[in-house]
Amino acid sequence: MRIAFVGGGHMTTSLVGGLLRRGTTAGSLRVSDPVPAQLERLARDFGVRGTGDNREAIADADLVVLAVKPQDMASAARGISRELCGRRRVVVSIAAGIRLADLARWIGEGIPTVRAMPNRPALIGAGITALYAGDGVSKDDRDAVDALMSAVGETVWLDQESQMDVVTAVSGSGPAYFFLLVEALESAGMAHGLPQETARRLAVATALGAGRMAAESGVAPAILREQVTSKGGTTAAALEVLEEKAVRAIFHHAVEAATRRSAQLAVEFGGK
Ligand SMILES: NC(=O)c1ccc[n+]([C@@H]2O[C@H](COP(=O)([O-])OP(=O)(O)OC[C@H]3O[C@@H](n4cnc5c(N)ncnc54)[C@H](OP(=O)(O)O)[C@@H]3O)[C@@H](O)[C@H]2O)c1
Structure with a gap:
């Protein structure tokens, strides 16, 4: 499973660290970020390849993690929509407050997408992430996303996206x-x-x-x-x-x- 992270900040750093500790190889991970210093840090600390080009990062990924700030999501998502309509892959958004319907408007309809809401202790591997799967997400997709977020703590699946607001308020x-x-x-x-x-x-x-x-x-x-x-x-x-x-x-x-x-x-x- 090849995983690409769009946005190389705190959350991506925690997820990459957690995945490597659990035996994922650095070669199966890619990160894109506009800040060269972020990419240099990820390469130095984890040996993960980085690029300033989001489209290049996701080109051969099976799982794409959108890990930019909520206010940067619309432009980041629109920027990779053409690549995403190629072959099938799963998209995970960890941005607080971004609804799947808005994401679908930006990346294109019909792409299996999971919304995740981690919390701050994920930064030390002690987080809890609530997950909600949109239409077209298979059991295997859910398992892959669950394994990803389990790298930084516990996971819990929701059956309604509207529950994300109260999850945000609680955890x-x-x-x-x-x-x-x-x-x-x-x-x-x-x-x-x-x-x-x-x-x-x-x-x-x-x-x-x-x-x-x-x-x-x-x-x-x-x-x-x-x-x-x-x-x-x-x-x-x-x-x-x-x-x-x-x-x-x-x-x-x-x-x-x-x-x-x-x-x-x-x-x-x-x-x-
Ligand atoms: N950290 C937490 O405790 C936490 C908890 C729950 C959810 N989340 C969610 O996780 C997401 C990431 O949070 P974070 O704390 O990791 O943020 P962060 O440290 O600010 O990392 C985001 C990174 O994405 C980069 N970026 C901005 N626009 C981009 C674009 N178009 N393409 C690629 N990269 C871009 C940013 O660069 P610049 O610095 O140049 O903008 C920054 O390096 C957020 O949406 C947040 O809501 C975070």
């Missing part, structure tokens, strides 16, 4: 919510007498430990919470305040706002 923007939580815990620790370094280490390690338990224990988060909350104890005192301050409603509104913004951005980007 796309989600890392920022957890950073905020760590920040808040750190400053609360400092306000009550801990040195900053100690408060940060406690907050970060607690986030990591709780995240790993939620991921690895196979136990629902609500049960894990109950297991660490003894009646009349310290955790119960803190949780009572959080519930009183309506922390669940705050998250509900936050996700609602991000979902709405994602849908607005899709209209803005797609209108090009």
Whole structure:
């Protein structure tokens, strides 16, 4: 399977690194980017061939990954439409907020296309990517795209493209919510007498430990919470305040706002 990446930035770098660690050969990967320094870095770090010409990069690819910023997608996609209508190949767009219908207008109808929404921790191989397959995407195509995105973390398939907006609000923007939580815990620790370094280490390690338990224990988060909350104890005192301050409603509104913004951005980007 030959894979071409259009756009050689952060996400492509993570995907290339992840694929090579899983045994893909550098010779089966190509990257195009207008910035020579990006291509030199990818060649130096991974031995991957690069070019400034998107059409040349995708010429012999079986899988084409569109990894440019959403605002650059219309022109990048239009620029390779002629090559894409040649032989059959699968296109994956990882751009936030770009709908398959808009992509089809730019690259041409009838090309099997998958929309992917990774998140920031993909940069360290700990991401989660939501995927949605458009018409004409076969089981083999899905498996190939799943293997690609699994190189940087977990994958989950959606059955409706409209779910991408809420995915963006939950896992796309989600890392920022957890950073905020760590920040808040750190400053609360400092306000009550801990040195900053100690408060940060406690907050970060607690986030990591709780995240790993939620991921690895196979136990629902609500049960894990109950297991660490003894009646009349310290955790119960803190949780009572959080519930009183309506922390669940705050998250509900936050996700609602991000979902709405994602849908607005899709209209803005797609209108090009
Ligand atoms: N990074 C994340 O955490 C994350 C998470 C979820 C989704 N995504 C999505 O992944 C995509 C890539 O993100 P990124 O963080 O990797 O962006 P990035 O680091 O900015 O990389 C994009 C690269 O594409 C290049 N480029 C621009 N126009 C191009 C064109 N017409 N043809 C070929 N290359 C072109 C850019 O060059 P210039 O610098 O010269 O513009 C840049 O080097 C975005 O659409 C983003 O929505 C990213």
